[in-house]
Amino acid sequence: xxxxxxxxxxxxxxxxxxxxxxxxxxxxxxxxxxxxxxxxxxxxxxxxxxxxxxxxxxxxxxxxxxxxxxxxxxxxxxxxxxxxxxxxxxxxxxxxxxxxxxxxxxxxxxxxxxxxxxxxxxxxxxxxxxxxxxxxxxxxxxxxxxxxxxxxxxxxxxxxxxxxxxxxxxxxxxxxxxxxxxxxxxxxxxxxxxxxxxxxxxxxxxxxxxxxxxxxxxxxxxxxxxxxxxxxxxxxxxxxxxxxxxxxxxxxxxxxxxxxxxxxxxxxxxxxxxxxxxxxxxxxxxxxxxxxxxxxxxxxxxxxxxxxxxxxxxxxxxxxxxxxxxxxxxxxxxxxxxxxxxxxxxxxxxxxxxxxxxxxxxxxxxxxxxxxxxxxxxxxxxxxxxxxxxxxxxxxxxxxxxxxxxxxxxxxxxxxxxxxxxxxxxxxxxxxxxxxxxxxxxxxxxxxxxxxxxxxxxxxxxxxxxxxxxxxxxxxxxxxxxxxxxxxxxxxxxxxxxxxxxxxxxxxxxxxxxxxxxxxxxxxxxxxxxxxxxxxxxxxxxxxxx
Numbered sequence: 001x002x003x004x005x006x007x008x009x010x011x012x013x014x015x016x017x018x019x020x021x022x023x024x025x026x027x028x029x030x031x032x033x034x035x036x037x038x039x040x041x042x043x044x045x046x047x048x049x050x051x052x053x054x055x056x057x058x059x060x061x062x063x064x065x066x067x068x069x070x071x072x073x074x075x076x077x078x079x080x081x082x083x084x085x086x087x088x089x090x091x092x093x094x095x096x097x098x099x100x101x102x103x104x105x106x107x108x109x110x111x112x113x114x115x116x117x118x119x120x121x122x123x124x125x126x127x128x129x130x131x132x133x134x135x136x137x138x139x140x141x142x143x144x145x146x147x148x149x150x151x152x153x154x155x156x157x158x159x160x161x162x163x164x165x166x167x168x169x170x171x172x173x174x175x176x177x178x179x180x181x182x183x184x185x186x187x188x189x190x191x192x193x194x195x196x197x198x199x200x201x202x203x204x205x206x207x208x209x210x211x212x213x214x215x216x217x218x219x220x221x222x223x224x225x226x227x228x229x230x231x232x233x234x235x236x237x238x239x240x241x242x243x244x245x246x247x248x249x250x251x252x253x254x255x256x257x258x259x260x261x262x263x264x265x266x267x268x269x270x271x272x273x274x275x276x277x278x279x280x281x282x283x284x285x286x287x288x289x290x291x292x293x294x295x296x297x298x299x300x301x302x303x304x305x306x307x308x309x310x311x312x313x314x315x316x317x318x319x320x321x322x323x324x325x326x327x328x329x330x331x332x333x334x335x336x337x338x339x340x341x342x343x344x345x346x347x348x349x350x351x352x353x354x355x356x357x358x359x360x361x362x363x364x365x366x367x368x369x370x371x372x373x374x375x376x377x378x379x380x381x382x383x384x385x386x387x388x389x390x391x392x393x394x395x396x397x398x399x400x401x402x403x404x405x406x407x408x409x410x411x412x413x414x415x416x417x418x419x420x421x422x423x424x425x426x427x428x429x430x431x432x433x434x435x436x437x438x439x440x441x442x443x444x445x446x447x448x449x450x451x452x453x454x455x456x457x458x459x460x461x462x463x464x465x466x467x468x469x470x471x472x473x474x475x476x477x478x479x480x481x482x483x484x485x486x487x488x489x490x491x492x493x494x495x496x497x498x499x500x501x502x503x504x505x506x507x508x509x510x511x512x513x514x515x516x517x518x519x520x521x522x523x524x525x526x527x528x529x530x531x532x533x534x535x536x537x538x539x540x541x542x543x544x545x546x
Contacts, residue, residue: 443493
């Protein structure tokens with residue numbers, strides 16, 4: 001990790017100050033005295049000032065460097081390390097204050113507490129060399145202090161709790177509990193420091209669990225292909241908190257990634273894995289292959305095959321019309337084949353209005369102006385969006401898809417990949433795949449096109465053209481399949497997607513346009529003749545223009 005001499009010096013002083021305060025706390029545990037306590041309590045400003053100097057230096061250097069690449073990661077790491085070191089000094093003061101309240105001069109479990117503080121001191125000694133040498137192994141040893149402190153503190157907590165049950169020296173025991181908790185929190189700070197160093201070394205934010213999962217996945221990929229060295233490059237972060245990285249062979253970055261690494265919450269990655277496996281069984285070749293899966297604690301990681309090609313979004317926005325038409329034609333052909341081959345005769349409801357109801361509070365949190373009551377305009381009663389939603393909810397109970405198919409589940413334009421050389425469509429991000437109403441995918445795809453924040457008029461026309469073509473394809477499939485309520489369900493699905501998507505959009509003009517479209521669609525459905533559902537048509541041109 002490259003850091004300036006000024007930052008290096010201030011960091012050395014800060015580490016020394018933290019070590020000095022830990023040592024003073026150990027002395028106090030040996031022989032409580034007012035002078036030792038005062039030595040710790042009177043020096044709170046020094047560590048804080050050192051932390052501020054480091055933050056200011058990192059901030060100034062980051063501005064000069066443009067906050068890009070490995071330098072930015074190093075600056076963030078040093079700032080984080082300085083913050084956690086200063087936090088440890090605050091914890092030592094809290095420990096002294098708790099010890100000072102004890103009536104007995106000798107703290108119960110003082111020996112164990114001194115041992116725990118000794119581990120923190122050894123961790124402090126490793127920080128500077130770990131930073132200087134970019135030593136991830138040393139950083140892992142710093143992070144390993146936390147589980148050892150947790151284990152020792154649990155034993156002390158049991159001892160204090162047993163003493164409390166005897167109702168003797170309760171004030172001392174309560175103070176001891178708070179002190180042990182303070183030392184335990186020092187372990188959390190050391191773990192944060194460890195993760196900051198590792199993150200700087202990798203050039204992306206990562207925690208210990210994620211690091212071990214990444215190492216296992218990369219090791220497996222290396223063993224299978226005998227690469228000399230692999231490079232990990234962050235690609236994106238999902239809304240669910242998963243990290244996505246591309247893995248390429250060193251010196252061959254221009255040839256593309258050899259794998260895609262995803263990590264995050266175990267539940268999300270487990271769903272993704274299940275979706276990938278299901279697609280391989282139901283429709284082989286459409287989804288990427290799973291190369292490895294690892295779980296550790298509440299985290300998990302997934303290494304999947306890298307798929308060649310461009311996302312549908314990239315093609316729509318940046319590629320020639322000829323390639324867009326080719327992509328759309330192949331997408332329609334692929335979807336039609338998937339829908340026909342996975343067709344089951346079981347009627348199903350996607351419950352679009354229930355989906356919308358569950359997310360409506362999140363929408364109002366971002367756009368509180370959308371929350372309105374019933375009102376009257378020129379003597380005419382105008383129901384609120386919530387009132388329309390309740391009516392549509394009751395109507396939807398009688399409208400079901402006559403059959404189900406296996407759907408993508410999150411059919412956004414950036415989850416579809418087309419390889420022009422192979423003329424092949426692939427799907428990614430498949431954690432929501434299941435047997436369901438195909439209109440769910442149709443509506444999500446159409447709205448994901450609309451919500452692209454593109455204001456160029458020719459491009460908006462291109463998006464409208466694409467959306468209308470896709471609607472015609474889906475409507476034709478519905479007609480051939482005898483699906484008479486297709487348009488009714490599509491209107492409900494579009495209303496759901498238009499409204500719920502606004503929680504990710506801060507542009508007030510675009511969000512309002514989408515929310516009003518959701519309202520208009522609900523009004524159209526509620527005014528429809530349900531005795532003749534096949535006569536209803538979604539006003540696609542009016543909805544998707546502009």
